[in-house]
Ligand SMILES: Nc1ncnc2c1ncn2[C@@H]1O[C@H](COP(=O)(O)OP(=O)(O)OP(=O)(O)O)[C@@H](O)[C@H]1O
């Protein structure tokens with residue numbers, strides 16, 4: 317599904333290398349988790365994959381089902397199936413949540429040559445999915461993320477993911493700021509989307525989320541590289557001992 | 568070589584080709600007085616305090632600079648609104664194209680007819696608010712309008728007007744120089760909506776004086792555009808009685824030079840005045856310069872005024888906002904609000920703002936703010952990351968930016984109509 321090879325990324329504005337040769341493959345149907353110390357480059361990786369400005373890829377590549385992701389505009393990546401649940405979802409005053417999501421769903425469908433969703437169908441589907449995530453109708457009507465609590469913003473990200481049904485879901489610390497119940501809701505939302513044809517890259521600092529979303533593979537990122545890869549037990553090890561041992565071992 | 572006489576006296580040159588229309592004695596007096604005002608003031612100059620950001624040269628020129636005609640098959644704004652249509656072609660009333668001027672709740676006449684009659688209510692109004700509006704800031708182009716206006720309508724609302732009155736300005740001659748003057752009198756408790764649209768002329772001078780009596784309501788929605796070479800100077804002068812309402816919204820797209828002045832004087836307690844505008848300019852399809860100059864005077868207790876002006880500018884388009892709230896000493900409990908914002912879609916465009924508050928009462932609430940900003944790149948990326956193409960994502964952000972101005976249009980179908988125009992413009996002016 318997603319193949320990242322030797323990815324080197326610097327900042328456009330300053331001469332600073334952040335990703336220093338990331339190698340990572342997420343197979344369809346699998347959940348991969350990335351853990352790693354603050355500032356190790358996890359969010360940067362997610363932004364580079366989704367096409368945010370400000371980064372320069374100096375080496376390596378990223379392919380989605382064989383297609384060169386890095387050549388595409390952000391909207392083209394979205395239509396191709398990339399979805400990033402932001403670590404810090406953006407507030408957009410004046411743009412209604414519903415209008416935004418419907419525009420997004422139909423833009424993606426159009427880009428893929430599919431039929432657009434009617435207003436009625438959209439309303440029916442979004443109501444159902446919002447209900448499952450305990451997002452009330454009022455929140456849907458409000459401007460995108462404006463005045464949402466931290467946890468509400470994260471649930472809204474998952475609602476968007478559920479509506480857009482992407483192939484490759486990247487979740488950047490979606491668990492941070494969530495209370496225990498909300499984390500369960502979010503995990504259920506993610507698990508409901510788990511599917512043969514869909515890959516997940518879940519960035520998190522905590523084992524707790526991974527109790528609910530069972531990963532197939534766990535990677536440790538440090539200093540702009542994947543330094544260790546293992547099974548779910550790797551997350552437990554981090555939870556108990558922190559990164560010191562792992563970093564010492566690979567140094 | 569330039570004519571030395573012109574150099575010495577631009578006003579003489581400007582009015583040389585104009586004649587004071589002849590009407591009833593009182594009307595001739597009013598026009599004569601306007602000409603005297605104009606002569607005393609002279610034409611606006613670049614060095615005048617309120618002409619620093621806009622160049623009046625082409626408005627002052629003896630002849631209207633040529634302006635290409637704008638031709639489209641598209642339906643004009645307000646086409647779907649049930650309305651009474653009054654059509655002017657290059658500034659001349661077109662009876663054929665206009666509806667019958669009879670309607671319940673209002674009396675409508677052609678200005679020239681009203682000003683020819685010895686006894687007419689217009690006698691106490693023609694030029695009166697324009698004259699009041701000359702202090703403390705001189706507006707010579709409005710005096711010129713009052714003196715030389717050849718056409719227009721006079722509207723007296725005596726009840727609830729059955730339909731909006733739609734003034735449609737058609738432009739058919741590339742050199743037309745139109746001067747229209749309208750009078751609106753909203754009697755106690757009466758209400759009327761006036762719509763305006765159309766390119767009007769190569770050069771267009773329009774003045775509307777609006778007297779709103781106690782409890783009266785005046786609503787005004789205007790769509791200026793889409794002609795590119797338009798030069799327009801418009802004035803709205805209003806005086807508001809007790810518990811009256813005055814709401815004016817203007818959408819402006821395109822235009823080499825558009826100067827819209829609004830001078831609103833609130834003289835009755837508990838009155839409300841909302842003045843809003845959205846202007847969109849794209850220098851890539853012709854020069855664009857848009858100037859909103861607004862002066863609201865609070866001279867009564869417990870009144871509310873709102874000015875909301877938004878401009879979206881790209882490819883070297885220029886926007887200007889000059890807005891003032893003047894609160895007189897006894898105008899306590901005034902609630903005054905002024906917002907002027909521009910969204911610059913690139914670095915070539917510019918916005919100049921002169922927001923002013925002058926407050927002599929102590930128990931008032933007045934705020935003003937002026938900002939210039941670019942598209943929020945974070946928001947843009949967020950939208951695009953969900954699959955919304957860059958153009959459409961920018962549109963969403965532009966519409967969000969304009970929302971506070973658009974929301975000033977109370978009537979939902981008129982608001983939708985304006986939104987359709989806006990969307991159309993955005994679709995035609997991508998990137
Ligand atoms: N635009 C930028 N300007 C300057 N430094 C940046 C920028 N973007 C990222 N960095 C730096 O790159 C490094 C990696 O940042 P990134 O946000 O990817 O880390 P992270 O692994 O997601 O951390 P966290 O766990 O705290 O979310 C950090 O040192 C960060 O300060």
Ligand SMILES: [Mg+2]
Nearest residue numbers: 358359360403
């Ligand atoms: Mg991060």
